[in-house]
Amino acid sequence: MSKTLIVYYSYTNGNTKRIAEMIQKKTGADIIRIDTAEPYKGTYRQISDQGKRECETGFMPDITPSEIDISPYDTVIVGTPTWWYTMAPAVLTFMRITDFSDKTVIPFMTNGGWRGKVIENMTKEANGATVKLPFEVKFDSDGGDILETPMEDIEKWTNDIYGIVI
Ligand SMILES: Cc1cc2nc3c(=O)[nH]c(=O)nc-3n(C[C@H](O)[C@H](O)[C@H](O)COP(=O)(O)O)c2cc1C
Structure with a gap:
């Protein structure tokens, strides 16, 4: 295993x-x-504007935990919401400071219908890794929690992941 x-x-x-x-x-x-x-902090609008500035400038916020030791792992599955057509800033920090050499990386994202270049950008950040089974999960376009990707597609994908990690 x-x-x-x-x-x-x-x-x-x-x-x-x-x-x-x-x-x-x-x-x-x-x-x-x-x-x-x-x-x-702030209103939804203020946070959205801050997120936009951060995503457009490639800002890398400090994150918690500040370091994640991936050395014991063969496969790292990385998930992010879509923020302004790319990964959320916290995920950019994690991916940028992590050495994925010789690992398998499975990137996935959730979105509200404007997918942008999230998977492409995550793939670029997964330096040295083999990227497998990237997946996009769509929720409703009001930014809510209504799942629109069929459950059976998600089931199939998680089964495929199981198939490569066992
Ligand atoms: C700052 C911000 C920017 C967003 N930008 C996008 C976007 O560019 N495209 C999109 O489809 N959804 C966008 N969304 C919606 C989220 O990607 C979507 O609701 C996601 O499923 C939220 O995941 P979470 O509940 O795990 O945070 C944005 C949401 C926020 C808060």
Whole structure:
């Protein structure tokens, strides 16, 4: 059995958390939630504007935990909500400071219908890794928690993950 770690960030509704936990249930992998060291503050509008500035400038916030040792793992599954057409800033920090050499990375994202270049950008950040089974999960376009990707597609994907991590 290869060792697998799930690392995810989730902010608005826990959508990304929900998907990360589905994979965890299927695979029994270790799971770590990352967060920004400094919580976002303000109205939804203010946070959205801050997120836009951060995503556009490639800002890398400090995160908790500040370091994740992936050396015991063969496969790292990384999950993010889509923020302004890319990964959330906390996930950019995690991916940038982590050496994925010789690992398998499975990137996934949740979104509200504007997918942007999340998977492409995560693939670029997964330097030295073999990227497998990237997946996009769509929730409703109001930024809510209504899952629109068919459950059977998610089941199939988690089964495929199980197939490569056992
Ligand atoms: C700051 C911010 C920017 C967002 N930008 C996008 C976007 O570019 N495209 C998109 O489809 N959804 C966007 N969304 C919606 C989220 O990606 C979507 O609701 C996601 O499932 C939330 O996941 P979470 O509950 O795990 O945080 C954005 C949400 C926030 C808070």
